[in-house]
């Protein structure tokens with residue numbers, strides 16, 4: 616097992632950070648491409664590009680893969696045979712953890728909660744991410760009450776610890792606990808390493824602003840710490856799809872302290888958190904958001920997800936239109952963080968069926984009347 620561990624060579628500019636991981640395991644297909652993106656309704660004068668982190672893999676895709684490369688390396692290095700994590704029922708992180716565990720020969724245990732009521736196993740359908748969780752052999756535990764990031768420490772983590780103790784008692788094996796979204800000081804290095812990849816792709820010269828979705832805050836924390844250490848002129852914007860700005864800033868400030876930058880800088884100095892685009896709330900979509908996702912797919916061939924990137928890209932277009940001074944230049948790089956399986960929970964299907972124009976499908980018989 617130890618052979619999958621690759622020594623991590625941190626970029627020179629990150630040397631002053633503490634908690635630099637010793638190893639990573641290669642799970643993703645890096646480097647992911649950057650290309651121009653003709654996003655509909657972007658005001659003239661702005662040019663939008665996209666970093667395709669949705670292409671880190673097919674099933675093991677998105678931003679989570681980068682965090683998991685460090686988290687799984689740490690788990691394996693510590694001799695753990697099990698990983699335990701948590702999330703909402705359609706969690707992309709949980710799905711990525713389940714698939715990575717199957718690839719690496721570890722057991723995966725997922726504590727999943729739903730924003731809608733799933734009272735018992737019989738009401739749970741294996742759709743979207745949950746289907747892949749199940750196919751990867753993960754053990755799924757449904758949490759009946761709502762999962763909120765604010766009660767992770769007092770409610771969810773103790774349950775994960777209890778499960779770890781149970782596994783230890785039954786099997787003698789150790790478990791590695793992954794916080795929701797993998798956003799801790801180990802997972803942070805996923806986007807510190809990604810920033811180095813993006814430097815090699817010319818971002819420092821070619822862009823003015825980077826825009827990314829903010830869920831648990833780990834992705835933007837890695838990017839903005841890396842950006843700060845490089846003393847770059849890029850501005851990092853994080854479009855929040857869930858918790859409010861204060862919560863993220865608090866979380867990112869904690870991470871800054873943990874890596875030893877707490878006295879030098881605070882989250883407010885290095886990140887612009889954009890609030891106001893969470894719509895109906897986590898995991899819920901408005902018809903306008905669904906129409907936006909549909910329009911982007913049709914016009915650009917880029918598939919956004921309903922939970923994260925759809926809301927964030929919509930927020931980006933709206934901010935470019937109504938608040939252009941928020942951006943420090945006109946060359947914008949949007950990081951596509953994946954999440955495609957969130958589209959397969961049935962909601963987008965219902966939306967497309969309700970749309971009257973164009974017809975959802977045309978029966979071939981109707982075409983017989985066409986004169987050719």
Ligand SMILES: Cc1ncc(COP(=O)(O)O)c(C=O)c1O
Nearest residue numbers: 707830831832833834923952954
């Ligand atoms: C597809 C997708 N994009 C963005 C994010 C947000 O990333 P982070 O949790 O690191 O803020 C998540 C997860 O939370 C995600 O699944």
